Amino acid sequence: MERTLVKDTLNKVGKTVTVKGWVNTKRDHSKIVFIDLRDRTGLVQIVGTGDLLSSLKPEDVIAIEGLVKVRPEKLVNPHLETGTVEIEALKMTVLSPSSELPIDLGKETLEVELPTLLDHRSLSFRHPKIQAIFKLQAVVIDAFRKAMVAKDFLEFQAPAIINAVPEGGAEVFKVKYFDKEAYLSQSPQLYKSLLTTAFERVFSVNQMFRAEPSTTSRHLTEATSLDAEFNFLESWEDVLDMEEYVVRFIFKEVEERCQKELALFEATIPLMSNKFPILKLREAQEIIFKRTGRDCREEKDLAPEDEREICAWAKEEKGSDLIFVSHFLTKKKPFYVYPDPADPTYCLSVDLLCRGVEWSSGGQRLNDYDTILKNVKEWGLQEEDVALYLQAFKYGSPQLGGFALGAERITMYILGLKNVREASMFPRDMERIDIHLSAQ
Amino acid sequence: MERTLVKDTLNKVGKTVTVKGWVNTKRDHSKIVFIDLRDRTGLVQIVGTGDLLSSLKPEDVIAIEGLVKVRPEKLVNPHLETGTVEIEALKMTVLSPSSELPIDLGKETLEVELPTLLDHRSLSFRHPKIQAIFKLQAVVIDAFRKAMVAKDFLEFQAPAIINAVPEGGAEVFKVKYFDKEAYLSQSPQLYKSLLTTAFERVFSVNQMFRAEPSTTSRHLTEATSLDAEFNFLESWEDVLDMEEYVVRFIFKEVEERCQKELALFEATIPLMSNKFPILKLREAQEIIFKRTGRDCREEKDLAPEDEREICAWAKEEKGSDLIFVSHFLTKKKPFYVYPDPADPTYCLSVDLLCRGVEWSSGGQRLNDYDTILKNVKEWGLQEEDVALYLQAFKYGSPQLGGFALGAERITMYILGLKNVREASMFPRDMERIDIHLSAQ
Numbered sequence: 001m002e003r004t005l006v007k008d009t010l011n012k013v014g015k016t017v018t019v020k021g022w023v024n025t026k027r028d029h030s031k032i033v034f035i036d037l038r039d040r041t042g043l044v045q046i047v048g049t050g051d052l053l054s055s056l057k058p059e060d061v062i063a064i065e066g067l068v069k070v071r072p073e074k075l076v077n078p079h080l081e082t083g084t085v086e087i088e089a090l091k092m093t094v095l096s097p098s099s100e101l102p103i104d105l106g107k108e109t110l111e112v113e114l115p116t117l118l119d120h121r122s123l124s125f126r127h128p129k130i131q132a133i134f135k136l137q138a139v140v141i142d143a144f145r146k147a148m149v150a151k152d153f154l155e156f157q158a159p160a161i162i163n164a165v166p167e168g169g170a171e172v173f174k175v176k177y178f179d180k181e182a183y184l185s186q187s188p189q190l191y192k193s194l195l196t197t198a199f200e201r202v203f204s205v206n207q208m209f210r211a212e213p214s215t216t217s218r219h220l221t222e223a224t225s226l227d228a229e230f231n232f233l234e235s236w237e238d239v240l241d242m243e244e245y246v247v248r249f250i251f252k253e254v255e256e257r258c259q260k261e262l263a264l265f266e267a268t269i270p271l272m273s274n275k276f277p278i279l280k281l282r283e284a285q286e287i288i289f290k291r292t293g294r295d296c297r298e299e300k301d302l303a304p305e306d307e308r309e310i311c312a313w314a315k316e317e318k319g320s321d322l323i324f325v326s327h328f329l330t331k332k333k334p335f336y337v338y339p340d341p342a343d344p345t346y347c348l349s350v351d352l353l354c355r356g357v358e359w360s361s362g363g364q365r366l367n368d369y370d371t372i373l374k375n376v377k378e379w380g381l382q383e384e385d386v387a388l389y390l391q392a393f394k395y396g397s398p399q400l401g402g403f404a405l406g407a408e409r410i411t412m413y414i415l416g417l418k419n420v421r422e423a424s425m426f427p428r429d430m431e432r433i434d435i436h437l438s439a440q
Numbered sequence: 441m442e443r444t445l446v447k448d449t450l451n452k453v454g455k456t457v458t459v460k461g462w463v464n465t466k467r468d469h470s471k472i473v474f475i476d477l478r479d480r481t482g483l484v485q486i487v488g489t490g491d492l493l494s495s496l497k498p499e500d501v502i503a504i505e506g507l508v509k510v511r512p513e514k515l516v517n518p519h520l521e522t523g524t525v526e527i528e529a530l531k532m533t534v535l536s537p538s539s540e541l542p543i544d545l546g547k548e549t550l551e552v553e554l555p556t557l558l559d560h561r562s563l564s565f566r567h568p569k570i571q572a573i574f575k576l577q578a579v580v581i582d583a584f585r586k587a588m589v590a591k592d593f594l595e596f597q598a599p600a601i602i603n604a605v606p607e608g609g610a611e612v613f614k615v616k617y618f619d620k621e622a623y624l625s626q627s628p629q630l631y632k633s634l635l636t637t638a639f640e641r642v643f644s645v646n647q648m649f650r651a652e653p654s655t656t657s658r659h660l661t662e663a664t665s666l667d668a669e670f671n672f673l674e675s676w677e678d679v680l681d682m683e684e685y686v687v688r689f690i691f692k693e694v695e696e697r698c699q700k701e702l703a704l705f706e707a708t709i710p711l712m713s714n715k716f717p718i719l720k721l722r723e724a725q726e727i728i729f730k731r732t733g734r735d736c737r738e739e740k741d742l743a744p745e746d747e748r749e750i751c752a753w754a755k756e757e758k759g760s761d762l763i764f765v766s767h768f769l770t771k772k773k774p775f776y777v778y779p780d781p782a783d784p785t786y787c788l789s790v791d792l793l794c795r796g797v798e799w800s801s802g803g804q805r806l807n808d809y810d811t812i813l814k815n816v817k818e819w820g821l822q823e824e825d826v827a828l829y830l831q832a833f834k835y836g837s838p839q840l841g842g843f844a845l846g847a848e849r850i851t852m853y854i855l856g857l858k859n860v861r862e863a864s865m866f867p868r869d870m871e872r873i874d875i876h877l878s879a880q
Contacts, residue, residue, distance in 0.1 A: 176614045395541060
């Protein structure tokens, strides 16, 4: 008999159906056994005789042929989408038996520490709350693409292997490339910028690589980046407007499509005011100084505690979980940043912070060939290492800018996860690539 | 004045507009000058006085304020979408001047050899015919995702860095991973398979890496793979049906959305019969032997000339550019292939060929834990190298299968490009990562 998906059993009352899935939980009352059967669409209760069902174990894969019945009102389960029905099992087939589980998947929350979770990564994916993380992440990424396509951006596939590291090589992974050396891309920045000189508007969902010898809760060595870049800017604020549009678009889609996932984490979409507030770095530092007495006014960047403080300010004073911080120090940024004509010490780069952490960086880039070439030399780079980049800007190139958002960070901070590793299906860090590396 | 996009000038007859873009071509009749202005939406003719326009060079970026006028009927240009109008220039501003061009972008086809094309990769993207390649490719990839989402597949981001090479290490790139060694993924095969045990249906658009010391017209060291995997198969033929559905979906979208791009290459969508024909490897080899006298009947795979021949047969005999070839030798395939129960020497793996070349490989995979574990040992692999994979299948795992399509190959063979490098924005091979490597 053709398979009926769990969520469709609601429309099959009085009919005999075959459902297939995993034994999520079992309650055995000896003569009568209750199974919560799980498939990709949810859970449904199976009820059957001990003879038929008592041998089953959690995570056995089974097919159940049975009659869909309405539950008596007092037995309706409001926590289950299919809670108004149950299936009276007539026939059961084990399609694939499970071994005994090393972790308990039957609880509402997986009560394990992060290393245990990751040691059991494959199994953890079966837990509805873990699945919710990655369903939401898929919506974030899909929404990003939709937002860009709606604004006439062309999707491109950013390469991972690069031949040089023009942005500095300390935190880059080296690749043995036949008899040469190559690297893994830290960002598709140069590629997306050069592409604007032909396609005007481009975006990319890509893997980026950072060899940061860091084990913080916020860093991965491989992560998914949502990159956008466009030109014919009228003003550098076009970049802010585009980014704000994209972030709002993503939140709207998540709100519409992920109610169930948000509810599982008791999570809410970040608070937004009519317009995301924006501060220059020095303004932000002044505010932090006034609020906390901590003097960071000469620092070149915001420290993590500064990011938290300025986000607290934005929420209290502007009613916004999100805030742009702009005008970082030109000399501390890559060669392509656009100095503010009003004060070239600072540049038209901008970070987007949300809920205490940086979500994105972006800004306007240099588009004048001679200035770019001068900076390449001033920043101590080799011309041949940025050959394709220089070529793009030599032959007519409008004013451009863009931004990149981190998919894992967005997921993490929407859902309130404690560690970014939870928001990556296969998190890589100094100590782990699927398995703990010291175990090799 | 707000920018009007070139394609929208058709709706602005009699109005004064500002268009912005690149000087695609210039025809200078001294007192009167004609410019074809290019933006991301197309070309439009500008006409103006020599005083205003004669100083312009190809690829200068300009803004033109001018009056949109209907052209006299005999001056309509049928080759241009905006061929019924032209803009009488009133004011011209150079936004960014171009240097002298090293290649001529003004011709209908870029008449340069491949190495020259790639040496000028950034500039080449400005040519309408080169742009068409990547617009079509973006549609192929978007259509793949749409097809999968419509069938309830979840998108995931496949990791590039892996800790071991269970499928054999000859053609894998090594990464220096802190003080350890890691590798670049040749395929997300194991990840997508293990994910089905939780999510049932998954897909991924990802970069894959092959250290093939090859300089053929069909190989790249980094390419974009369109991966799908699903379970609860009733039969291994479910995999063929799903793949056929996806390919038809992609073609339909390309046909609907890429008429202009197809026309530029005088290209057509591959010929399809009601159902893609399917042959077992040995049947295909027998047909090739009968047609050509070339005896490949003992070979473990189809050679390039065999692929061309069997595609010729499919077209002549079945009216199809596409053909499935199945039942390759189990022992020549990876440890997870599913042997045909009727004859375990051959396995339920399947390639999809089109227009003389392999587009895809796929098939049913083993889902029984004990058999997988036995094979891991028999194939000489280390259990810890496939730890997450084994974990997924230990705890209840339905029958599964899937396939992977190469985005560049699809693009190449739809458009009839001569070399797969033309279908990759930033092709990497033994000798080139953006620049020719011996130039380093």
